[in-house]
Structure formats: C-alpha cells, structure tokens
Amino acid sequence: MATVNSKPTRQLAMVFDLNKCLGCQSCTIACKTLWTDAPGMESMWWNIVNTLPGQGTPRGAFTHGGGYKDGKPVPGTFPSLREYGEAWDFDHQATFGDGERIPLHPRNRDGSTPEWGPNWDEDMGGGEYPNSFFFYLQQICANCSKPACLEACPREGLYRREEDGIILIDEERCHGYRFCAEACPYKRIYFNPQRAIAQKCISCYPRLEAGVAPACVRQCPGRVRHIDYMDNLEGHPYKLVKEWKVALPLRPDFGTEPNVFYVPPLAPSAFNESGEFDDSRNRIPEGYMRELFGPAVDDALETISREREKVARGEQSELMDILISRDWNDLMGPFTQNPAQLSRPVPEK
Amino acid sequence: MTAETSVRIVAARPAGHDAGSFGPFGSGWAAAEAVEAALQPTPLDAQPSAYVQTAWANRRHGVTPSARVAAAVAGGVLRVRVQWAASSPRPAITDNNVFADACALLFPLDGKQAELMTMGDADHPVRAWHWRAGTPDPFVLTATGLGTTSRQAMPHGVAVEAEWHAGEWAVVFSGAPEAAGASSVPMGVAIWQGATEERGGLAAHTPAWITLELPR
Numbered sequence: 252m253a254t255v256n257s258k259p260t261r262q263l264a265m266v267f268d269l270n271k272c273l274g275c276q277s278c279t280i281a282c283k284t285l286w287t288d289a290p291g292m293e294s295m296w297w298n299i300v301n302t303l304p305g306q307g308t309p310r311g312a313f314t315h316g317g318g319y320k321d322g323k324p325v326p327g328t329f330p331s332l333r334e335y336g337e338a339w340d341f342d343h344q345a346t347f348g349d350g351e352r353i354p355l356h357p358r359n360r361d362g363s364t365p366e367w368g369p370n371w372d373e374d375m376g377g378g379e380y381p382n383s384f385f386f387y388l389q390q391i392c393a394n395c396s397k398p399a400c401l402e403a404c405p406r407e408g409l410y411r412r413e414e415d416g417i418i419l420i421d422e423e424r425c426h427g428y429r430f431c432a433e434a435c436p437y438k439r440i441y442f443n444p445q446r447a448i449a450q451k452c453i454s455c456y457p458r459l460e461a462g463v464a465p466a467c468v469r470q471c472p473g474r475v476r477h478i479d480y481m482d483n484l485e486g487h488p489y490k491l492v493k494e495w496k497v498a499l500p501l502r503p504d505f506g507t508e509p510n511v512f513y514v515p516p517l518a519p520s521a522f523n524e525s526g527e528f529d530d531s532r533n534r535i536p537e538g539y540m541r542e543l544f545g546p547a548v549d550d551a552l553e554t555i556s557r558e559r560e561k562v563a564r565g566e567q568s569e570l571m572d573i574l575i576s577r578d579w580n581d582l583m584g585p586f587t588q589n590p591a592q593l594s595r596p597v598p599e600k
Numbered sequence: 601m602t603a604e605t606s607v608r609i610v611a612a613r614p615a616g617h618d619a620g621s622f623g624p625f626g627s628g629w630a631a632a633e634a635v636e637a638a639l640q641p642t643p644l645d646a647q648p649s650a651y652v653q654t655a656w657a658n659r660r661h662g663v664t665p666s667a668r669v670a671a672a673v674a675g676g677v678l679r680v681r682v683q684w685a686a687s688s689p690r691p692a693i694t695d696n697n698v699f700a701d702a703c704a705l706l707f708p709l710d711g712k713q714a715e716l717m718t719m720g721d722a723d724h725p726v727r728a729w730h731w732r733a734g735t736p737d738p739f740v741l742t743a744t745g746l747g748t749t750s751r752q753a754m755p756h757g758v759a760v761e762a763e764w765h766a767g768e769w770a771v772v773f774s775g776a777p778e779a780a781g782a783s784s785v786p787m788g789v790a791i792w793q794g795a796t797e798e799r800g801g802l803a804a805h806t807p808a809w810i811t812l813e814l815p816r
Contacts, residue, residue: 309724323650323654324650324654324655325652325654326651327655328657328697329696330696330697331695331696331697332695332696335696349608387804401653402649402650402651403649403650403651403652404649404748404801405648405649405652405746405747405801406648406747406748407747425748426751426800427693428799428800429696429697429799430649430651430652430655430800432696433651433655434651441696442696444693444694447693447735496773501708582793
C-alpha cells in the first residue's frame with residue numbers, strides 16, 4: 252500500500268487559533284455551499300465548529316474509537332446519521348403562511364423532532380459560575396501523517412497526494428465499506444447514501460492548485476486560520492508549531508499525527524471564593540486542556556501568556572504579530588490569489 | 601489452485617413452466633433440485649487491512665453457514681437461485697452504520713485455476729455477479745486478488761431478482777456465464793449478512809468451486 256500512503260515531498264499544514272474564533276460558522280457555510288450541496292450530501296458538514304466543553308459532532312465526538320494505540324489500530328464505530336444530525340426540514344409555510352403562525356422548528360426526515368445536530372450544545376459550555384467558560388473548536392480533515400482512514404481501507408480507496416500530503420478518497424475505488432469512517436478517531440468522514448461512497452473534506456485542493464486559500468480559511472472574519480507548507484521556515488505553521496511550539500495537534504493520543512494544529516485558548520484567571528482573581532488558576536481546567544492537546548499545552552499556554560505580557564509592556568513579539576496577522580494575506584501563505592480575479596470555465600449545459 | 605468440491609448443481613430444463621414462474625419464490629423451482637452448499641468465513645488474516653484484522657479479531661463474520669442453490673433453464677435463459685437464512689434482514693443501506701445483505705455468484709475466468717479464497721490473483725482473475733439489497737442495479741465485479749475488485753455494469757442479458765420472505769432471502773441470477781457452451785461451469789457463492797456488518801472481504805463463501813452442470 253506504499254503507493255497510496257508514501258510520504259509526501261511537502262506537507263500542507265494549518266493552524267487554528269482558538270483564541271480568535273467567534274463561532275460565527277462562516278467557515279462552515281463557505282464549505283457547505285462550495286462542496287456539499289449535492290444530493291446525498293445534505294447532512295454533511297466537512298467543516299464543523301463546536302462549542303467546547305461539549306459532546307461535539309457527532310455526539311460524543313471523541314469516544315467512538317479509531318486511531319492508534321501503541322502503534323496498533325483501535326477498533327472504532329461509525330456513528331449513526333442522527334448522532335451527526337440529519338439534514339432537517341423546516342415547514343416555512345406553517346410559520347410564514349396565512350394561517351396560524353407556528354414557530355419554526357426542525358424536523359427529521361420521518362417527521363420526528365431532532366435530538367442532536369451540529370453544535371447541538373452550543374450554549375452549554377463548562378465550569379460553574381463565576382468560573383464558567385467555553386471556546387469554539389473548528390474541525391476539518393487534518394490530513395494526518397499516519398492516516399488511520401487510509402490505512403484501514405482494504406482496497407486503497409484513499410490516497411495521499413505526493414505534492415502536499417492532502418488525503419483524498421478515490422470515488423471510483425470506494426465501495427462504501429466505511430472502514431475509513433470507523434478508523435478516523437475524529438469522525439471527519441461522511442457517508443453518501445445515494446452514491447454509497449465515503450466523502451470528506453478535500454482541503455479545497457482545486458482552489459489550492461489555483462493559488463487560492465481554502466474557503467474556510469479565506470472566509471474566516473476572525474482570521475483564525477493559518478495555512479502554508481510545513482517546510483516553509485518562514486510560514487506561519489512552521490513558526491507556530493515548530494519554532495514557538497504554541498500550536499498543538501488535537502487529541503495527540505489518537506496517534507494519527509494530524510496536520511491541523513491548534514493554538515489553545517488562554518482563558519482569564521479563575522475567581523476564588525471571595526470573587527477575586529486567583530492568578531494561580533486558569534479558568535479552563537488544566538486537565539481539560541491536557542486531555543485535548545496533550546501535556547505540551549502547559550508550555551504553550553505559558554509561552555502565549557508571556558508574549559502577551561511583552562506586548563502589554565509595549566515590547567515587540569513575533570509570536571503575537573503572527574497570531575494577529577495584521578495583513579490578511581499573511582495568513583494564507585502562498586495561497587493569496589483572489590478567486591474573484593480568476594477566470595472560470597463556463598459550465599457545459 | 602482451489603480444489604473443486606463434490607457439490608454439483610444440475611440445471612434443470614423443466615417442461616411446462618414459463619419464465620415467469622422462476623421468480624425468487626416462483627413455483628417453477630419445484631422442478632429444480634436444490635443443493636445445500638456449505639459456506640465458510642473468508643480468512644481474516646488475508647484481509648488487506650490491519651484495521652480490519654484488528655477490529656474483527658473478536659467478532660464473527662461470514663456467519664451464513666450454508667446456502668441452497670438451484671439452477672434451471674427456462675425461456676432459453678439460465679437461472680441460478682441462491683437461498684439463505686436471514687432472520688434479521690438488511691434490505692437497504694438506511695444509515696451510516698447499516699450494511700445491506702448481499703450475494704454474489706463467482707466464476708473463475710481461467711477454468712478452475714483461480715483461487716476462490718483470495719478472489720484470484722493477477723494471472724487468474726475472478727468475476728462475480730453481485731447483488732446488494734436496496735441497490736437498484738446489480739453489478740459485475742472483476743478481481744485479481746483481495747482488495748482489487750473493480751465494478752462494471754452488468755452485461756446485457758444478465759438480470760437479478762430478489763425477495764425476502766419468512767426469514768429467508770431468495771436471489772435469482774438470470775443470464776449466461778462466460779463459459780456458456782461448456783457442459784459445466786465452476787462457480788462460487790458468497791453471502792454478506794448486513795446484520796453482522798459484513799462487507800468487502802468479510803463474507804461467507806463456498807470453500808471451493810462448485811460445479812454447475814448445464815443442460816445440453
């Protein structure tokens with residue numbers, strides 16, 4: 252299987268700064284309108300943003316197995332459609348028609364009331380007042396360097412692009428066995444019931460090939476997402492992951508070596524029982540941060556805190572300059588082409 | 601080379617039955633002798649995926665112990681009926697984690713040289729007529745080893761009818777195997793039980809080629 256999982260010559264990487272996400276779902280909608288509006292893809296959200304702490308999408312997002320432990324595959328499950336959330340129907344006529352106004356509410360395909368969906372627990376968060384907290388977690392396919400999905404497929408239905416490490420599903424080879432979806436510990440692979448094939452985020456590779464950043468990156472009003480090749484020593488991913496070591500993989504214990512990294516959220520200090528700030532404690536429990544990002548999160552948060560304080564004192568900080576990215580184009584590495592300036596082929600009728 | 605079992609399916613040429621009586625549970629089948637063919641699980645250690653081998657190490661697959669096979673020529677067309685017990689049928693893929701029941705007739709393209717257990721190899725391909733519950737069009741699979749199957753549309757003249765009734769599937773394949781013209785054809789049978797999430801290389805199949813004798 253070396254032909255489909257050989258090490259790429261370059262690896263594309265992204266960094267998402269969890270301190271900046273607004274939870275506006277612009278990335279989600281940009282992706283949805285671009286890639287998953289075809290029949291059979293109604294309930295697919297290749298990009299999701301969930302409130303944490305929370306169950307995530309699908310429900311219990313990180314509890315369905317997959318990935319590796321001690322180098323061996325971990326058996327996983329593929330959650331049901333309702334655990335991800337169906338594509339709901341809305342009876343707009345009942346709400347906006349001439350008759351009695353019925354409040355708009357979603358319905359599953361069989362008419363039942365949904366019990367789960369994308370970012371279902373948006374307003375929940377964690378902690379207890381006054382130490383309640385929440386943040387948003389964005390997820391796409393992380394193009395893992397040890398991709399459990401690709402290695403699980405018995406028929407080489409997935410492959411890794413040699414030029415950038417993007418992992419794609421070969422829809423001609425995919426027979427819809429769904430071992431890939433079971434094996435992905437992040438549950439970022441969907442099933443198209445109409446075509447009986449698996450589908451997932453493609454990192455907007457047709458845009459990348461035209462020099463355009465992925466839709467989720469370019470549409471983000473919060474400037475959360477940084478993209479570049481990891482071998483660009485001046486690129487943001489290299490700087491944030493390798494040099495400053497403030498961007499970390501999500502759930503590194505899953506063992507798949509993802510190439511999407513996260514700048515962990517630096518919450519305010521916790522309140523003590525007197526209602527005073529207790530600077531010895533972060534409002535987001537350290538244990539929760541370590542569960543999500545591994546033990547390296549302690550040093551990462553300390554570095555971010557230290558560099559913030561430098562800027563507060565009026566000093567310069569390369570790290571803060573990168574994270575702020577005053578020039579929007581700096582986020583996008585070599586993919587700064589404005590898609591509106593590209594000529595597009597006219598679709599054949 | 602796969603050994604040939606002593607299982608022989610003799611295609612009947614019943615008189616007085618029209619083609620319409622050879623549906624899945626049609627009365628015409630009373631004139632054809634059905635043979636119980638033992639099945640066994642595909643070998644797990646041959647699955648070309650460490651994930652599949654690990655995930656299924658403590659799970660049963662290939663749970664269908666046997667299939668009842670009969671053949672008849674009616675209306676000038678060869679029909680092969682496969683019946684098997686399916687107390688929890690999966691008639692369609694209705695969710696992410698639902699797998700449909702399926703059945704295939706397998707034919708070596710080189711006489712009897714191809715290894716049935718491994719779906720042939722590069723020099724000895726295997727072809728299969730494949731039916732999957734809930735999928736409108738059956739298809740042809742060609743394989744040169746495990747994990748190599750490619751799909752093509754069913755050739756003209758090959759059709760499949762299926763019905764589940766009283767705890768049992770009956771699937772009728774109609775058409776001419778590529779070795780038509782010979783007096784007998786080596787054939788394999790494979791069954792996937794959706795209830796136990798069987799798919800891909802996880803199936804029950806005849807351990808060796810069985811013989812389908814064709815009427816002159």
